[in-house]
Amino acid sequence: MEKVFIIGLGLIGGSISRAIKKEHPSVQLVGYDIKNDQVQMAKKLGIIDQSAESIKEGAESADVIIISTPVEQTLNVLTFLGELSLKEGVIITDVGSTKKKIVDHASFSLPKTVTFIGGHPMAGSHKSGVAAAKTHLFENAFYILTPGSNERPEKIEQLKKLLKGTKAQFIVMTPEEHDSITGVISHFPHLIAASLVHQAEKKEEMFPIIKRLAAGGFRDITRIASSNPVMWRDIIVHNHDVLIELFDEWIQEMKQIKQFIEKLDKEQLYTYFEKAKTYRDGLPEREKGAIPSFYDLYVDVPDYPGVISEITGYLAKEEISITNIRILETREEIFGVLRISFQSDEDRMKAKQCIDRYTNYETYIL
């Protein structure tokens, strides 16, 4: 029986573990995390079959090792793995949001007998921790692989087969391509989101009501600023070269819009927004399943007794009425999703904000 060792039992490690279990129930999933509460929760939720006392204990008998820690920690883990007696033929992969530093570090610290395939499932959330992990987090998302040029194709296929339950679409590229692309569509936007939040906070002294009025668009564009600061600090440090270049381009872009505004150039402003709208409207949607969505709110919940009363308790506290609630366990791939129905879109939005505030569970509207 294949043994998979997961180092870092958080949102991503937990979600990958769930997806592997679903597709390959006979695989033995062993987990390790520096935080004992995450290990205990992973066990309680059935995300891992057993825990390892140390990285050494879990790694030396594993057929596949998945590192799902923040990217700076991934470098330390790779150094440590390089000093162990790993099984012959072991595949090591990671899930980090940056690739160049990690792939370089792996080739420097791991023996040549080990296969390292960099990985990055391109979906996630601002939530962290194993309780937020879900089987279908990566469904229909891209899963980037950055194997070294000497890695054997059958090893890449073996890894894809193991990760089949993610239902992601695998795509191979170089670490440099990966970091340039994610710099534009993920890392730089994160800096902007955080900066907008800081800007609003600075204005709070002058306008104390600002926080209460910051709804709608501000919440949409700044959602990712609620993500794990350790994870993002590490990502930004790893990809600093790409980001510095993007800063220069962004500043130019801002200078240009500023000029349009200073000159009250309506035509240029219109064209600017119109072009952005056309490109944004053309972005492909990631389908999550065709479930009717009439004022329905979906909540990914860990599967334990009492979770429904926990959620309804929060809604009752804020006096939000619901018309229906049920766990969707009829469709296997969305097991653990709570569907709550409301009388109006307003109620649904209030409920979403309420659950987001009180819990770590993912909420979404289909």
Ligand SMILES: NC(=O)c1ccc[n+]([C@@H]2O[C@H](COP(=O)([O-])OP(=O)(O)OC[C@H]3O[C@@H](n4cnc5c(N)ncnc54)[C@H](O)[C@@H]3O)[C@@H](O)[C@H]2O)c1
């Ligand atoms: N969150 C996302 O949206 C997302 C998406 C794709 C990839 N990633 C990448 O996935 C990785 C994990 O992110 P996450 O969102 O799961 O974070 P998380 O905070 O939910 O989980 C990370 C876990 O790693 C553990 N950890 C830290 N150092 C460790 C060490 N030395 N040994 C063992 N465990 C250790 C932490 O205790 C934590 O439980 C990061 O590299 C991130 O860049 C994140």
Ligand SMILES: O=C(O)C(=O)C[C@]1(C(=O)O)C=C[C@@H](O)C=C1
């Ligand atoms: O949806 C979110 O909250 C995310 O930030 C997810 C997101 C992204 O930027 O798209 C964040 C980092 C990961 O490396 C991959 C996905």
